[in-house]
Amino acid sequence: MYSDAFCKVYNEFGWNYFPEAFGQQLLQWMREENLPLKESLDLACGTGVLCRVLSDAGLSARGMDFSSGMIHIAREQNPHIPFDVADMITYCPPERFDLVTCTGDALNHILDINNVGRIFCNVSTYLKEGGWFVFDLLNEKEISDEEPFDLDFSDTVKAKFQMVREGGGVCLKTTVFENGVQTVREEIRETVHDVDTICRLLEEAGLEVVRCSHSLLRSAPQEAATWFITARKL
Secondary structure (H helix, E strand, O other): OOOHHHHHHHHHOOOOHHHHHHHHHHHHHHHHOOOOOOEEEEEOOOOOHHHHHHHHOOOEEEEEEOOHHHHHHHHHHOOOOOEEEOOOOOOOOOOOEEEEEEOOOHHHHOOOHHHHHHHHHHHHHHEEEEEEEEEEEEOHHHOOOOOOEEEEOOOOEEEEEEEEEEOOEEEEEEEEEEOOEEEEEEEEEEEOOOHHHHHHHHHHOOEEEEEEEOOOOOOOOOOOOEEEEEEEEO
16 A cells, blocks of 8 residues: 555545546547546545546546545545545445546556455446446566656655566555655556456456456557456446
């Protein structure tokens, strides 16, 4: 689980760009596919940015995350949106949704592939018939060790990042310094799932794989270090 200190850094210093950008792509995808979706749930929602984007677009949004620190920030910033602290391996809300999302390679944090299958089965129970499950995964062919790189958040706050392969997976190593003093040291481990296995598990859960590509949008294909997968409940 992310520490409270890391959650603060995540919120204040720059990781929100991905859910913002993905939210706009998701809305464009809905327009291109002519999908008048109404009720959404974001698994591993972080600080609730994607939920806010969807709520602002008129959807009834809900979010959940395993990190109480992330959810604390999400509730503070979006008091009109319901959020749950929960484990998506066992999470089964009573509501039904026509859109479920899980982005930011959150499923790569689930190290046991059997638990990924459990998540898919759970998603199938709270998706409406014909509802959509949209998520991303790291692409094994595009993941490699990277040299450490520095990022200046401000004159006083700086960070060092490095992505390395470890034990069949990857590890994001993050160190944050404030006024030259180390304040956060976090190692976030992920595994790279075989995309064919992921598609098989979706089908076993009653979810039809509609598209598996490097881009969510058919109109904007591009190579990326990410698989975007859209599946529909049969």
